[in-house]
Amino acid sequence: ECQQILGAFYTPGIHVHPAFVQMSCEEIDRARERNVRLIGELVPYMMGWRSYSTRGMLEIFEYAAEKDMVVSLHPTTMADMDALATFLPHLQIVYAHLTGTDEELELMRKHDNVFYDYSAHGKDFEGMLRHSIDRVGKDRILYGTDFPGANPVSDKAVALASGLTSSELEALFHLNARRLLGVANGDGNNKWIG
Numbered sequence: 001e002c003q004q005i006l007g008a009f010y011t012p013g014i015h016v017h018p019a020f021v022q023m024s025c026e027e028i029d030r031a032r033e034r035n036v037r038l039i040g041e042l043v044p045y046m047m048g049w050r051s052y053s054t055r056g057m058l059e060i061f062e063y064a065a066e067k068d069m070v071v072s073l074h075p076t077t078m079a080d081m082d083a084l085a086t087f088l089p090h091l092q093i094v095y096a097h098l099t100g101t102d103e104e105l106e107l108m109r110k111h112d113n114v115f116y117d118y119s120a121h122g123k124d125f126e127g128m129l130r131h132s133i134d135r136v137g138k139d140r141i142l143y144g145t146d147f148p149g150a151n152p153v154s155d156k157a158v159a160l161a162s163g164l165t166s167s168e169l170e171a172l173f174h175l176n177a178r179r180l181l182g183v184a185n186g187d188g189n190n191k192w193i194g
Contacts, residue, residue, distance in 0.1 A: 014031045014039055015040065019048075021056050021060055039070070041072040042072070051080050053084050061084070065090045072094045073095055073096065092113055093114050099121065108140055114140070115176070116132075120150040126161075130163055156173075
């Protein structure tokens, strides 16, 4: 219903679970029939499991990749995150909460299918966006809100105060997500300014 009111501006996501592989794949089919392309953000420790590179999750994610879905995932261990990106190089993965560590940036350099959102950190990681963009570019970092767990205003303010170019801000605030999710640019009313 929200998508009918808000059009392309609203992009809902779904959840899947490794204990329910068949039901999860059916949910992926149901979502794709409604043009939903986003799974998650999945948070394993809140859902009773720990690893993305398990048989059940890999089966679900393989199916998701076949259906051109994007998965948004809360970080686990670097080894697990690297294993998932390695096992399924055609799956588009967005890990949450970029902090700009060498390990995160190396994961992005190693895997073209890995994206990060930066959310929930605000001023804690001032300078992180400039540092990250200088090392991996602007095309695979997305603005995330982590709402209602965090106030999205602080992350937006940090981005606006980070000395990023207009092109970099547009990429972070909407162009990267539009490209990743296959959302048309629309009439220009969804700009990052304002």
